[in-house]
Amino acid sequence: xxxxxNESAWSRLSIRMNAWRIGVPLIALLLSVPVLxxxxxxxxxxxxxxxxxxxxxLQDYVxxxxxxxxxxxxxxxxxxxxxxxxTSMCQFPGRSLFEWALLLPMAxxxxxxxxxxxxxxxxAGPVQTLLRDWTxxxxxxxxxxxxxxxxxxxxxxxxxxxxxxYLLSRxxxxxxxxxxxxVSRSLGNGPWRTFFLVALPLARPAxxxxxxxxxxxxxxxxxxxxxxxxxxxxxxxxxxxxxxxNAAAAAQLSAMxxxxxxxxxxxxxxxxxxxxxxxxxxxxxxxxxxxxxxxQSLMAFLICSGALLFGFILPAGQLLWWALTTAExxxxxxxxxxxxxxxxxxxxxxxxxxxxxxxxxxxxxRRGSWPAVIAVRVAGMGYAIPGTVIAIGVMIPFAAFxxxxxxxxxxxxxxxxxxxxxxxxxxxxxxxxxxFLAVSLQTVEAGxxxxxxxxxxxxxxxxxxxxxxxxRVHMPMLKGSLMTAxxxxxxxxxxxxxxxxxxxxxxxxxxxxxxxxLASDERLADASYAALTIVVVGVLPVILLSRxxxxxxxAKST
Amino acid sequence: MRNQLEVKHVSxxxxxxxxxxxxxxxxxxxxxxxxxxxSGCGKTSLLRAIAGFEPLAEGEILLHGRxxxxxxxxxxxxxxxxxxxxxxxxxxxxxxxxxxxxxxxRGSSHKxxxxxxxxxxxxxxxxxxxxxxxxxxxxxxxxxxxxxxxxAPRPDILLLDEPFSGLDVELREQLAREVRAILKREGVTxxxxxxxxxxxxxLADSIGVLGAGQLRQWDSGYTIYxxxxxxxxxxxxxxxxxxPGRVIGGGNIDSALGxxxxxxxRQPDIGDSVELLLRPDDxxxxxxxxxxxxxxxxxxxxxxYLYTLSLEEGIELLCLVQSHHDHEIGEKxxxxxxxxHVVAFPVEVGLKK
Numbered sequence: 077x078x079x080x081x082n083e084s085a086w087s088r089l090s091i092r093m094n095a096w097r098i099g100v101p102l103i104a105l106l107l108s109v110p111v112l113x114x115x116x117x118x119x120x121x122x123x124x125x126x127x128x129x130x131x132x133x134l135q136d137y138v139x140x141x142x143x144x145x146x147x148x149x150x151x152x153x154x155x156x157x158x159x160x161x162x163t164s165m166c167q168f169p170g171r172s173l174f175e176w177a178l179l180l181p182m183a184x185x186x187x188x189x190x191x192x193x194x195x196x197x198x199x200a201g202p203v204q205t206l207l208r209d210w211t212x213x214x215x216x217x218x219x220x221x222x223x224x225x226x227x228x229x230x231x232x233x234x235x236x237x238x239x240x241x242y243l244l245s246r247x248x249x250x251x252x253x254x255x256x257x258x259v260s261r262s263l264g265n266g267p268w269r270t271f272f273l274v275a276l277p278l279a280r281p282a283x284x285x286x287x288x289x290x291x292x293x294x295x296x297x298x299x300x301x302x303x304x305x306x307x308x309x310x311x312x313x314x315x316x317x318x319x320x321x322n323a324a325a326a327a328q329l330s331a332m333x334x335x336x337x338x339x340x341x342x343x344x345x346x347x348x349x350x351x352x353x354x355x356x357x358x359x360x361x362x363x364x365x366x367x368x369x370x371x372q373s374l375m376a377f378l379i380c381s382g383a384l385l386f387g388f389i390l391p392a393g394q395l396l397w398w399a400l401t402t403a404e405x406x407x408x409x410x411x412x413x414x415x416x417x418x419x420x421x422x423x424x425x426x427x428x429x430x431x432x433x434x435x436x437x438x439x440x441x442r443r444g445s446w447p448a449v450i451a452v453r454v455a456g457m458g459y460a461i462p463g464t465v466i467a468i469g470v471m472i473p474f475a476a477f478x479x480x481x482x483x484x485x486x487x488x489x490x491x492x493x494x495x496x497x498x499x500x501x502x503x504x505x506x507x508x509x510x511x512f513l514a515v516s517l518q519t520v521e522a523g524x525x526x527x528x529x530x531x532x533x534x535x536x537x538x539x540x541x542x543x544x545x546x547x548r549v550h551m552p553m554l555k556g557s558l559m560t561a562x563x564x565x566x567x568x569x570x571x572x573x574x575x576x577x578x579x580x581x582x583x584x585x586x587x588x589x590x591x592x593x594l595a596s597d598e599r600l601a602d603a604s605y606a607a608l609t610i611v612v613v614g615v616l617p618v619i620l621l622s623r624x625x626x627x628x629x630x631a632k633s634t
Numbered sequence: 635m636r637n638q639l640e641v642k643h644v645s646x647x648x649x650x651x652x653x654x655x656x657x658x659x660x661x662x663x664x665x666x667x668x669x670x671x672x673s674g675c676g677k678t679s680l681l682r683a684i685a686g687f688e689p690l691a692e693g694e695i696l697l698h699g700r701x702x703x704x705x706x707x708x709x710x711x712x713x714x715x716x717x718x719x720x721x722x723x724x725x726x727x728x729x730x731x732x733x734x735x736x737x738x739x740r741g742s743s744h745k746x747x748x749x750x751x752x753x754x755x756x757x758x759x760x761x762x763x764x765x766x767x768x769x770x771x772x773x774x775x776x777x778x779x780x781x782x783x784x785x786a787p788r789p790d791i792l793l794l795d796e797p798f799s800g801l802d803v804e805l806r807e808q809l810a811r812e813v814r815a816i817l818k819r820e821g822v823t824x825x826x827x828x829x830x831x832x833x834x835x836x837l838a839d840s841i842g843v844l845g846a847g848q849l850r851q852w853d854s855g856y857t858i859y860x861x862x863x864x865x866x867x868x869x870x871x872x873x874x875x876x877x878p879g880r881v882i883g884g885g886n887i888d889s890a891l892g893x894x895x896x897x898x899x900r901q902p903d904i905g906d907s908v909e910l911l912l913r914p915d916d917x918x919x920x921x922x923x924x925x926x927x928x929x930x931x932x933x934x935x936x937x938x939y940l941y942t943l944s945l946e947e948g949i950e951l952l953c954l955v956q957s958h959h960d961h962e963i964g965e966k967x968x969x970x971x972x973x974x975h976v977v978a979f980p981v982e983v984g985l986k987k
Contacts, residue, residue, distance in 0.1 A: 526727075528722060528724060530720040530721075530722055530724035531724045531726065533685070533687060533711070533718060533720070533724070534718050534720065534724045534780075534783070534784070535737070535738075536686075536687075536710070536711040536712045537685055537686075537711050537712070537714070537716050537717060537718040537784070537789075537793075538712070538717070538737060538738025538783075538784070538787055539712045539713070539715070539738060539740070539787065540712055540737075540738070541712055548737075549726060552728040552729075553726070553727065553728050
């Protein structure tokens with residue numbers, strides 16, 4: 077009797093296990109299709125168009141992308157590391173405010189900050205107008221830095237990407253035992269020498285990890301460089317796809333870009349692994365921050381407030397000003413339809429990403445075998461891959477599938493299915509999943525990691541079945557992580573531009589696309605409503621992040 | 635009395651590796667047993683097999699007279715009526731103390747559940763903490779909550795997996811004694827897994843010493859200490875010295891300590907080489923004694939000194955002496971042997987020293 081009962085319980089369990097065994101690698105495989113498609117073009121023989129690209133513009137793409145990366149690297153390192161050091165290790169007025177406020181620039185997508193700075197600093201903008209009014213100069217009488225240039229693009233990207241370096245190096249500085257710094261001081265090194273000899277080398281892996289994240293974003297950027305007229309890989313892919321109408325050459329460009337991204341991924345992963353070993357102690361004594369004198373405090377304040385001012389307050393203020401002055405024309409039914417499109421798209425995709433992330437991470441947790449682990453890794457890789465590349469990688473196989481199906485149906489049943497997948501929301505949502513599942517996955521996995529296996533076992537020993545454990549233990553403990561995952565992906569999708577541009581159904585506008593279109597038509601003020609909405613929603617995850625920061629600080633002081 | 639737990643020739647394998655090898659023992663209702671051994675000896679795997687988290691490769695486990703585990707037949711843990719306490723306590727951070735303890739109580743009314751939790755909290759001296767969350771409690775308090783959570787549904791057996799190793803050393807012994815008193819008052823049958831012999835002595839009625847997956851001895855703490863069945867047990871439990879000797883007629887052994895009666899693991903032949911186990915408390919300090927040995931090392935242990943005495947070249951004895959008797963290294967002190975039967979192990983070539 078007992079035995080029979082056990083057998084059936086086992087077979088039920090094994091069916092469920094199989095859903096995971098097959099489902100997890102299948103999902104991973106599906107999600108890696110775009111990357112595999114793009115990579116396969118490496119081996120494609122070079123066509124005429126490709127040869128043309130090589131002869132004419134490829135050199136520009138490579139050099140510009142490289143220059144942009146160097147510029148951004150210098151920018152984010154200077155701003156990110158210095159602000160991280162000041163807010164974590166020094167005491168000066170406003171420090172605790174800056175600690176979280178320095179994350180605010182993350183809320184602004186690079187293409188939007190580019191629009192606002194163009195509006196501010198262009199010939200007709202308020203700054204140059206004011207300058208001319210003061211001095212009486214006219215057009216051509218004076219030199220003013222051109223914001224729409226490669227240097228300008230590097231500056232824009234640095235202003236919104238430095239928080240990556242700030243966040244990771246701040247964590248590294250706080251993770252360093254104050255003892256190693258004290259030892260250095262006791263051995264006769266001053267604060268500056270200690271910073272360069274001890275703190276900086278110890279934090280280096282974390283800083284490099286943050287830098288590689290910022291560089292991945294730089295490579296993925298389309299909106300800024302396009303608007304500034306800088307030819308990089310992403311704009312090149314667009315031009316080849318739409319202008320030259322050549323999918324193969326676009327895919328080959330994408331594949332080249334992918335190789336650089338892979339190098340960055342390896343750099344980032346390696347640095348993170350090393351960062352773990354650079355944590356010198358587990359226990360920290362209470363942090364005593366360097367008390368800065370008046371002059372030093374002023375410097376620290378200026379550095380931090382500069383980053384905040386130029387990275388957030390100025391652009392957000394400009395957007396707000398535009399929005400207020402154009403409120404009457406802009407707030408109409410078309411704006412409402414933009415909002416509903418964006419909400420629908422981001423909501424559906426983020427929910428789907430959450431469900432997939434739950435399925436994958438449970439699969440990994442229950443069967444920690446290597447296929448599951450690898451599958452989850454692969455599924456989580458998309459975040460590093462530029463939206464442009466993913467879009468190309470989705471477009472090619474979807475179109476091939478549509479054509480194949482159409483042809484077969486026509487031969488078999490005599491009617492045409494047309495384009496079933498390409499140019500639909502399904503294709504776009506699939507691309508979002510490829511790109512942003514990693515965000516969801518990471519958050520869910522971190523949450524699930526807090527539920528130790530013994531917690532399940534205790535529950536089972538007290539007569540609780542699997543379903544009940546999920547309801548009474550897992551869901552209440554995971555709630556926060558699930559909400560966070562949903563929010564992060566939602567906001568990322570809201571900001572996403574290049575993949576949406578390529579894959580959206582005809583005339584289907586979202587906030588990001590509309591802001592891009594209006595700005596491209598030099599209607600910057602009209603773009604402000606859409607842009608401001610994106611920024612306001614983008615502040616939500618920043619608040620979430622800053623709350624974790626404040627909480628960790630409280631934990632430290634108890 | 636009826637056996638609450640019967641473990642019959644149980645083996646557990648991970649792949650081709652045997653981690654528990656043909657282990658058998660029984661536990662009476664209300665008794666506290668302990669599985670003691672170094673890390674990797676299979677004690678936790680055996681406990682998890684009893685709980686139903688590991689399938690058996692061979693043998694059978696009976697709980698309260700019903701068969702719960704046989705090869706290819708493992709009753710699910712949630713159907714076994716076992717209670718578990720883990721090293722990390724595994725308290726649910728989203729639930730209050732009250733809800734944690736009441737987690738496994740089902741089928742009774744809200745009022746009855748609350749009553750049971752209150753009763754248990756009083757039992758462990760935590761009354762009034764019902765509404766606190768686990769992170770607001772100290773380590774010792776968390777441990778007690780984990781214990782009564784496992785006891786709340788009145789399980790047939792309570793399984794404790796290294797329940798004290800997450801706590802401060804000072805706290806451990808005190809808690810071990812407290813836990814024993816609580817289990818005895820409630821009449822709970824329990825099995826504890828630990829690598830700490832003092833914990834085992836303080837808590838258990840019977841102790842099983844495991845080495846390399848095998849149960850080496852299942853006895854009371856006293857017997858395991860003074861009459862270990864093999865060298866592994868002798869060396870793992872307590873301190874002691876091994877003195878070489880030779881078997882002479884009449885079950886006696888001749889050694890540097892003279893001739894004395896021996897307890898043999900298996901019947902030796904006359905003339906066999908053996909080793910005698912002498913515990914530090916077998917050697918008693920006595921100023922009157924003519925038998926004087928030189929001190930070569932000493933360790934202060936608070937109430938006592940542990941002296942290392944040189945018997946002859948290369949052979950040393952340990953001697954536990956009240957710390958009022960403070961002697962210098964190099965001094966000779968008088969000792970007496972306080973043993974009825976010495977345990978003697980046959981000398982086997984290649985055995986780990």
